[in-house]
Amino acid sequence: ILALNYATTARLNAEAARNRRLGSEHDYLMQSAIAKGYHEYLKYRANRSLLAKKDEVEELSGEPLELWYPRYEPWEYEIEGVKVKIKMATEAGKFRLDNLKVDRWRKVVNACGVSDEEARDGIVDSILDWTDNDSLHRLNGAESDYYEEQGLDYSCKNRKIDVVNELLLIKGVTHEIYAGGNGHPGLIDLLSPYGAERKLDINSCAPRALTLIDDLPQDVINEIVAYRTVSPIMKLSELNELVAPEYFSLLSQYFTVADSDYVTISAAEAGRINQGGNWYRQVFSVNKKK
The missing domain is CATH 1.10.40.60 (EpsJ-like)
Structure with missing residues (x-):
């Protein structure tokens, strides 16, 4: 009995140590992903004027403009062989x-x-x-x-x-x-303590926020999301071709293109999201962590 007790205790201790190690590794991975997201946000703020002339910049450089920009949809990245998803959305996409x-x-x-x-x-x-x-x-x-x-x-x-x-x-x-x-x-x-007082940023808002507009068809919501996933919406008027006039007037009541001094960086391991894995979140101001 004593031998069995000892063997069981040793096995449980080994499993606990393994879980602690895996937990620490996962925390490190998420912290690294958050740091990557914040770095990309600072890079965006320093270079966002390039997005307005993206085609010209790419033609001159001969390379695609690899610049993350704030949007609700996550960016994909790999850290030490592990695929992660990183969201970089400003608090202007939420209500105050x-x-x-x-x-x-x-x-x-x-x-x-x-x-x-x-x-x-x-x-x-x-x-x-x-x-x-x-x-x-x-x-x-x-x-x-x-x-x-x-x-x-x-x-x-x-x-x-x-x-x-x-x-x-x-x-x-x-x-x-x-x-x-x-x-x-x-x-x-x-919702956010740092959110918008009246209108939400159309790039950073959650897709379901678009249901604030009564009866807005799901296919239109999908088109708006697809549009901003390819490139940022610089002016709300860009959506005129996607949204019928009767919906666009309502859209402009709830949404705009806006920036914020606060951004939420969220990270999750790609393989865990569909298994109920949690997003790690951190709110940053432009100059310091909050």
Whole structure:
């Protein structure tokens, strides 16, 4: 028995050491990918004027212009033989967290996959109860008594939301709604303390953000995404040929071409994304990490 115990303990210790090593290697890989993404973002800021004359630059140099630019779709890269995907999207592609009105909250929650009206209104009312400065319940909301009844060790904040992951504390906000899944973006993809006050950047926004425009056909969304994946949209008017006039006027109400002093670099190992692997994210300002 003792011999068996020793053998089992030794095997478990070896597996634990192996898992720690693999975990450390994966963390190093993701940190390297994040650093690569931030380097490419700085390179973009220093050379973005070249994108406006891409054809001319390529003709003169005889080589393709290899310049990453901010977009929601990931760039592919290889680090020490491992394929990774790196997203480089500015915070202008998200709404500013403390600046949303009720109707915009509803559209955002709906874009995150909550199409059931009762569930959606419950989340929105609970968010508004969390941020207002009173203890009065909205119709489908939640104040401090709800959180106490659930045995939670916190109460309703009754102040503005400071960081996006604070939303996870609020009634109805699940991890899937927050982080995204099943083809939907998460609240983290649409909201930011550093986000846009009115209109989202058409290059950095999540594709599902385009569903903020009622009845915009999916094939049009796909065409916009395909267009910006090949080259950045420099002016919204470039989409005139892709979007019917009745939709383009709505598009211009929600979207624009904008930059930001903040960028989110996200990285994931390519082989793990389809297996539920997580994206590693880090927000940077132009000059320093945040």
